[in-house]
Amino acid sequence: MKPLLSLRDLRAAFPGPDGPVEVLRGVDLDIAAGEKVALVGESGSGKSVTARAVLRLDRDADLTGRATLDGADLLTLSEREMRAVRGARIGLVFQDPLASLNPVMTIGWQIMQPLLIRGVRRKEARRRGVDLLGRLGVRDADRRFDDYPHQFSGGMRQRVVIAIAVIAEPALLIADEPTTALDVRVQAQVLTLLRELADERSMAVLLITHDLGIVAGFADRVVVMRHGAPVEEGPVDEIYAEPKHPYTRGLLASVPRIDDDPSRRLSTVDDVPAALEGGAR
Numbered sequence: 001m002k003p004l005l006s007l008r009d010l011r012a013a014f015p016g017p018d019g020p021v022e023v024l025r026g027v028d029l030d031i032a033a034g035e036k037v038a039l040v041g042e043s044g045s046g047k048s049v050t051a052r053a054v055l056r057l058d059r060d061a062d063l064t065g066r067a068t069l070d071g072a073d074l075l076t077l078s079e080r081e082m083r084a085v086r087g088a089r090i091g092l093v094f095q096d097p098l099a100s101l102n103p104v105m106t107i108g109w110q111i112m113q114p115l116l117i118r119g120v121r122r123k124e125a126r127r128r129g130v131d132l133l134g135r136l137g138v139r140d141a142d143r144r145f146d147d148y149p150h151q152f153s154g155g156m157r158q159r160v161v162i163a164i165a166v167i168a169e170p171a172l173l174i175a176d177e178p179t180t181a182l183d184v185r186v187q188a189q190v191l192t193l194l195r196e197l198a199d200e201r202s203m204a205v206l207l208i209t210h211d212l213g214i215v216a217g218f219a220d221r222v223v224v225m226r227h228g229a230p231v232e233e234g235p236v237d238e239i240y241a242e243p244k245h246p247y248t249r250g251l252l253a254s255v256p257r258i259d260d261d262p263s264r265r266l267s268t269v270d271d272v273p274a275a276l277e278g279g280a281r
């Protein structure tokens with residue numbers, strides 16, 4: 001089956017004081033329609049830049065390679081064509097819900113925008129917005145629709161951000177650390193909702209996270225990134241049961257587990273002996 005999103009040798013370089021700095025060094029990644037993929041790796045490994053490259057959000061990034069959505073190369077589309085992709089074909093959720101919301105507009109207005117700019121009538125947009133907000137676990141959604149972001153808690157705001165990202169029914173949702181700013185209990189709720197919503201709509205999800213602990217219940221497949229390129233990928237169960245790359249083993253070893261012996265120090269990725277590195281690439 002042809003993938004929905006396909007990245008081939010995707011490279012990104014940013015201008016630096018001594019010339020271009022290559023941040024993505026050849027990313028190959030496929031996501032099928034409806035598939036949930038987790039992109040994991042430590043801070044700075046290039047996860048966010050990959051997501052932003054797909055949406056062409058970094059204007060100063062020099063992008064090469066291919067990034068096709070349904071066969072169309074996103075890297076060659078005009079800025080106008082890209083605007084039609086963002087929101088409609090690919091929804092986006094970032095980590096910080098406050099930064100993603102406009103403080104002076106009601107949350108309902110913001111949820112309806114993706115529909116209104118695509119010609120959906122106001123009454124219908126409101127009906128769909130209220131429905132979705134309720135579906136995302138906001139009680140009294142009809143009344144809360146006219147509230148402003150500051151009247152919502154952090155977890156509620158992130159539900160609003162998710163509503164904005166999915167209301168136009170994109171084929172792919174890119175969620176970059178969508179729950180990192182939330183407390184653990186709310187994290188689990190939001191991820192469960194996201195998964196249910198994705199299943200209902202056969203929406204593909206690229207979940208970006210440095211937290212391997214939240215991946216198991218969410219994704220079908222895991223791609224592990226390091227230094228700007230994937231080093232390992234496979235079904236979640238396989239990666240957890242039998243990580244092949246030493247870096248993945250290190251990442252997994254640093255996930256705190258309930259059955260951990262508290263007297264044992266948590267290992268970190270840096271504990272992977274240098275001699276092991278590179279051996280499994």
Ligand SMILES: Nc1ncnc2c1ncn2[C@@H]1O[C@H](COP(=O)(O)OP(=O)(O)OP(=O)(O)O)[C@@H](O)[C@H]1O
Pocket residue numbers: 014015023041042043044045046047048049050058210
């Ligand atoms: N606009 C930019 N200009 C220059 N360098 C950038 C830019 N954006 C990101 N980088 C660099 O690219 C590298 C990868 O960053 P990226 O944000 O993708 O990492 P990440 O894996 O998502 O980590 P995190 O979990 O911390 O977000 C980092 O070294 C970062 O400093």
